[in-house]
Amino acid sequence: MQDLIKQEIFEIEVLEKLKNKRILEPLVFVGGTMLRLCHDLNRYSTDLDFWLIKKVDIKKYFSKIVEALKQDYIITDSQIKFYTILVEIKSDKYPRKLKVEIRKEKECEFEEKIAFSKFTNTQVLLKCATLKQMLENKIEAFLERKEIRDCFDIEFILRRGEELSLNKEKFCYYCVNNFFVFNSILRILTSIILCLNKGFLLHSAGVLENGRCILYSGKSGSGKSTLAKKFVDKKILSDELCPVILINKNLYSWPSMFYSEVKPNFVRYKLIRIKDIKFLSDIDKGKIVDVQKKEDFVDLLLKNIFWLSRNAFLTQRQVDIVKNIADLIF
Numbered sequence: 001m002q003d004l005i006k007q008e009i010f011e012i013e014v015l016e017k018l019k020n021k022r023i024l025e026p027l028v029f030v031g032g033t034m035l036r037l038c039h040d041l042n043r044y045s046t047d048l049d050f051w052l053i054k055k056v057d058i059k060k061y062f063s064k065i066v067e068a069l070k071q072d073y074i075i076t077d078s079q080i081k082f083y084t085i086l087v088e089i090k091s092d093k094y095p096r097k098l099k100v101e102i103r104k105e106k107e108c109e110f111e112e113k114i115a116f117s118k119f120t121n122t123q124v125l126l127k128c129a130t131l132k133q134m135l136e137n138k139i140e141a142f143l144e145r146k147e148i149r150d151c152f153d154i155e156f157i158l159r160r161g162e163e164l165s166l167n168k169e170k171f172c173y174y175c176v177n178n179f180f181v182f183n184s185i186l187r188i189l190t191s192i193i194l195c196l197n198k199g200f201l202l203h204s205a206g207v208l209e210n211g212r213c214i215l216y217s218g219k220s221g222s223g224k225s226t227l228a229k230k231f232v233d234k235k236i237l238s239d240e241l242c243p244v245i246l247i248n249k250n251l252y253s254w255p256s257m258f259y260s261e262v263k264p265n266f267v268r269y270k271l272i273r274i275k276d277i278k279f280l281s282d283i284d285k286g287k288i289v290d291v292q293k294k295e296d297f298v299d300l301l302l303k304n305i306f307w308l309s310r311n312a313f314l315t316q317r318q319v320d321i322v323k324n325i326a327d328l329i330f
Contacts, residue, residue, distance in 0.1 A: 026054035051106040155184035191307035199245030201306035206237025218280030
């Protein structure tokens with residue numbers, strides 16, 4: 001974990017140096033690292049990827065990049081390839097190498113975004129591919145290499161409110177024939193349906209106790225699966241995502257089709273009354289947070305809902321549902 005933190009600081013540092021040396025003027029920041037640093041994608045990506053959107057003298061531009069980076073770092077690899085420019089660097093301050101890769105002369109829809117990290121105070125204003133552009137890129141990448149990471153990114157972008165064009169017939173074919181892709185799309189559709197019926201999917205482990213269930217809610221890495229595995233003598237609804245629905249001032253859930261390491265170990269077609277929602281700490285894995293105030297409960301619940309659309313109607317509806325739930329509990 002410490003290595004990844006240091007690497008993210010390394011990435012921000014390199015972006016700032018390239019920006020200050022005017023290397024980034026003809027470039028658009030793209031890829032998984034861009035999604036993480038500019039949109040808070042919860043997936044680690046190892047490279048700084050760019051598209052070159054202006055015509056430049058490739059050899060002179062390549063030399064300019066190498067000269068700029070070797071002032072502060074050790075160059076471990078540098079090449080002008082047929083489609084890309086590649087420069088790999090390392091530093092004694094950081095445990096891993098970092099690759100900067102630029103795709104030559106590619107048209108791209110872009111916008112200005114700030115690259116940032118919670119591990120450093122440095123922020124860098126960059127030209128970045130729009131989420132719409134990234135969705136197209138990720139679909140094309142998935143169809144070409146069929147990597148699960150592209151599906152993860154596609155799901156992330158769709159959850160941010162971008163629309164999936166059904167004209168992508170080949171992608172729709174893979175949605176049906178690839179479980180991971182189909183599961184990702186199904187989560188989003190389920191979230192929308194629940195939202196329209198006073199509910200949502202909650203990042204949580206659900207445990208059945210005496211006919212009612214307790215949801216232990218937390219983000220990835222907070223210990224949901226670890227906790228679920230401890231309840232070997234109890235029935236588990238899920239260790240990842242549990243449905244929550246509000247009906248006549250009562251909260252209900254049921255065994256979820258969405259799980260990570262612990263598959264629901266029973267089938268029940270009736271709704272299960274929710275006894276309590278507890279929150280797991282983001283810092284101390286498995287530790288339950290003591291929530292005393294209604295506004296803190298609302299903030300944590302909104303933070304742990306699986307899907308919040310940029311659609312104003314659905315977003316406001318989810319906020320209203322969460323506030324109604326808080327009124328019942330407090």
